[in-house]
Amino acid sequence: MTESIARPRRGRPPKTDRSFDDTREALLRQGMAVLTEQGFSSAGIDGILRAVGVPKGSFYHYFANKEAFGLAVLERYDAYFAAKLSRNFQDADQPPLERLRRFADEACAGMARHRFRRGCLVGNLGQEVGLLPPSFRNRLGEVFAHWQRLIAALLREARDCGDLAADADCDALAEYFWIGWEGAVMRARLSADGAPLERFIELFIAGLPQNS
Numbered sequence: 474m475t476e477s478i479a480r481p482r483r484g485r486p487p488k489t490d491r492s493f494d495d496t497r498e499a500l501l502r503q504g505m506a507v508l509t510e511q512g513f514s515s516a517g518i519d520g521i522l523r524a525v526g527v528p529k530g531s532f533y534h535y536f537a538n539k540e541a542f543g544l545a546v547l548e549r550y551d552a553y554f555a556a557k558l559s560r561n562f563q564d565a566d567q568p569p570l571e572r573l574r575r576f577a578d579e580a581c582a583g584m585a586r587h588r589f590r591r592g593c594l595v596g597n598l599g600q601e602v603g604l605l606p607p608s609f610r611n612r613l614g615e616v617f618a619h620w621q622r623l624i625a626a627l628l629r630e631a632r633d634c635g636d637l638a639a640d641a642d643c644d645a646l647a648e649y650f651w652i653g654w655e656g657a658v659m660r661a662r663l664s665a666d667g668a669p670l671e672r673f674i675e676l677f678i679a680g681l682p683q684n685s
Contacts, residue, residue: 497535499525504546505553509591513543514604540606543598547609550594551616555623562627569631570678573624577674581667584658589665596655621647628681638682650677 503521518539522529536542561576562569584591595616602610624647631637653673660669 493535496525496527500527500535500542501546501549504542505550505594506591508543508546508550508597509594512597512601513609514601518542540608543605544608544612547594547598547612547616551619554593554595555619558620558623562623568636569627569634570636570681573627573678574674577670580658581661581670584661584670585667589662589667592658592662593655596658599655600659617651621651624650631681635684636681638684641682646681653677 500521503524504516507516507521518532519529522532527535532542536545557579558576561579562572564572564575567575595613598605598609599613602613621644625643628637628641628643628646632639632641632643637643654670657669657673661667
């Protein structure tokens with residue numbers, strides 16, 4: 474989040490050797506960990522502050538309120554996840570669809586590493602959007618649109634090299650991918666098993682339109 478006019482920081486500065494930016498970054502990282510497990514509505518700010526070693530009264534030194542904190546965490550997660558997508562998708566040594574499989578394998582391994590307690594922060598927020606402040610709805614839509622553009626670019630590359638039909642609608646396929654992927658992440662958490670992710674990516678790739 475950015476603001477055109479700098480506002481004075483509320484709350485008392487914490488008693489810590491970390492700089493303002495370092496402490497704010499630590500709060501955002503802990504916020505990502507908590508929100509990927511619990512979502513926004515049930516996440517307690519007190520637990521996040523304790524984990525980072527920041528007194529409760531110092532929270533407003535960094536964020537105007539819980540809504541501002543949640544939006545900042547969402548921004549940071551979008552940047553983190555988009556970087557992960559780009560890292561996988563820009564490897565020109567692998568065919569485009571193999572890069573998509575590698576992303577799915579990496580995501581599955583990451584969920585297993587956390588014993589399937591953590592899901593997708595954006596998917597979590599989307600499931601509770603009716604309980605969130607209105608500012609979240611538009612921002613979540615923008616994040617999904619961002620991720621869809623990255624998938625669509627990869628699919629267009631696959632189309633250009635002949636791995637997809639020449640008339641494949643890559644934008645529509647990218648939207649379909651995220652609709653299905655988020656459902657697979659939810660099922661993987663429910664079953665505490667990576668099979669839903671593996672099944673989805675194989676069926677998605679197998680169902681892509683091919684040249685006749």
